[in-house]
Amino acid sequence: MKIGICGATGYSGRELIRILLHHPKVQIAFLTSEQYANQSIADVYPELRSKISVLCQPVDQLPPKGTLDFVFLALPHTVSMKVAKVFLAQGTRVIDLSGDYRLSASLYETWYQHPHEDVENLSKAVYGLSEIFRDKIKKATFVSNPGCYPTAASLGLVPALKGGFIDPQGIVIDAKSGVSGAGRGLSLGTHFVEVYENMKAYKIAVHQHTPEIEQVLKNFTSANIHVTFVPHLIPLEKGILSTMYAFLAKKVKTENLVEAYQKFYQNEPFIRVLPLGNYPQTKNVYGSNFCDIGLQVDERTNRVIVISVIDNMVKGASGQAVQNMNLMCGLAETMGLL
Ligand SMILES: NC(=O)c1ccc[n+]([C@@H]2O[C@H](COP(=O)([O-])OP(=O)(O)OC[C@H]3O[C@@H](n4cnc5c(N)ncnc54)[C@H](OP(=O)(O)O)[C@@H]3O)[C@@H](O)[C@H]2O)c1
Structure with missing residues (x-):
């Protein structure tokens, strides 16, 4: 082609x-x-x-x-x-x-x-979150590739929401991104001296990825979802780590939640649900199309904590775009990506 x-x-x-x-x-x-x-x-x-x-x-x-x-x-x-x-x-x-x-x-x-x-x-336009909307993407001629933060957040939250493990109300998404997420253009807020040895939250409650995340999650609940999304800029070249907090909707142990996630993503070549007690790190997905997900139930606070990591430019942008091209063209989904 x-x-x-x-x-x-x-x-x-x-x-x-x-x-x-x-x-x-x-x-x-x-x-x-x-x-x-x-x-x-x-x-x-x-x-x-x-x-x-x-x-x-x-x-x-x-x-x-x-x-x-x-x-x-x-x-x-x-x-x-x-x-x-x-x-x-x-x-x-x-x-x-x-x-x-x-x-x-x-x-x-x-x-x-x-x-x-x-x-x-x-x-x-078909929304191109490959693992979640694969059937529609396969038939599409026009795909709108997801944002980087929505990819990490949605892949982390969908199995919990779909499985009825979490309350759709009160979800908090605390996300950190490397500086390449802002693109190559020069700006005061992203140049070396401003970013190095520094961390900051930005666009709190007004980030344009907020409605995108809510739109994905709405497919898996009848509730009217409003998430609290706080993005942070951290001194990394690339990588997103998203820590998500939600109240439990039913009693579940961490090992059962890990099992449920592993089952949900069992045929997904790019999603790795980590074993009990392991939590994702950005370095483990650097340069790859993987999304790593880690889980913990905090019984004391009745909360589930989901952590997901991606490379913002690969699974968060160009890798997922190629994955979608493969799906749209009837090619092996992993072609060029593993
Ligand atoms: N970076 C990420 O992690 C990421 C993740 C997901 C989605 N995205 C999205 O993907 C898109 C590209 O992001 P990026 O980070 O790659 O941006 P970028 O590094 O700023 O690159 C933008 C590209 O668009 C070109 N361009 C800029 N203004 C233009 C104009 N007025 N007319 C025509 N071409 C123009 C630039 O060309 P020249 O400067 O050479 O002229 C450059 O090739 C954005 O919409 C972004 O939101 C980015």
């Missing part, structure tokens, strides 16, 4: 290139960048020298219909929806990594503070 990546010079774009260079069924044929237009991607990322030498094009010079079989959009939100509609009108299959197609138009306007400009295609 001939593949295009719009936003190839960003962190997610670079990760897509890294993964797809090892994918046996694809050829990277088209890349975009505004800053580096007409330059080889190998000049932007010298580690790609002798591996790929495709020139970057500006996004307003998209190839004609029929040139590409599949396109990944690793563009900022609001930019993505302008480009997605062009490829979708051509009949090209698209996976969008931005937040542009994850929420309804009204939720989008509230949380992203920007009106939606492609409402027509919004209803066509």
Whole structure:
């Protein structure tokens, strides 16, 4: 398949290139960048020298219909929806990594503070949390790839909610992310001196991933879910660790909860439910498409504590996008990813 990546010079774009260079069924044929237009991607990322030498094009010079079989959009939100509609009108299959197609138009306007400009295609987008919505993804021609925080949080919470182990009310998600989650663009809040030896919470109660998490969880309960989500920036290059707290809905021991999770994810190649007494660490998923999940029941406080970790740029972005491409194309789900 001939593949295009719009936003190839960003962190997610670079990760897509890294993964797809090892994918046996694809050829990277088209890349975009505004800053580096007409330059080889190998000049932007010298580690790609002798591996790929495709020139970057500006996004307003998209190839004609029929040139590409599949396109990944690793563009900022609001930019993505302008480009997605062009490829979708051509009949090209698209996976969008931005937040542009994850929420309804009204939720989008509230949380992203920007009106939606492609409402027509919004209803066509299938939410690409691979393990949870696999059947729909397999039939999709347009997938909206989940956010990094929602991937870690949802994979951690869905089995507990679906199994009726936790109360849907009062869920707290305390999440920490490495700095690459903010993208490659320069900003005061993410440069070395500000971030090194520092930790901070940000966007408390207003982060745009909050309604996305709630939307996933609503599939598994009739209750009206509102989660408390507090993201933190920590001095790591990449990785997300999400610690989630929920009240028990029925009495259960940690070993039984671990067993229930292991059963829920028993056929999932990228989900590792850790044995009793083991808790996940970001280093164990670095550079991989795995999500590691650890569990503990705190009988004293009647709470379940779920910890999940992912690499924000792999399972949280480009790895999951390739997993979704594999599903959409009828390829082995793990192709290029293990
Ligand atoms: N980083 C993560 O962990 C992560 C995880 C999940 C989802 N995402 C989402 O994936 C998307 C890409 O994220 P990222 O972290 O890779 O961002 P990034 O590092 O900032 O890269 C953005 C890319 O988009 C291009 N771009 C920027 N403004 C543009 C414009 N106005 N028109 C056309 N192209 C433009 C940039 O090209 P030039 O600068 O070369 O011109 C670059 O290639 C975002 O929507 C983000 O929310 C990111």
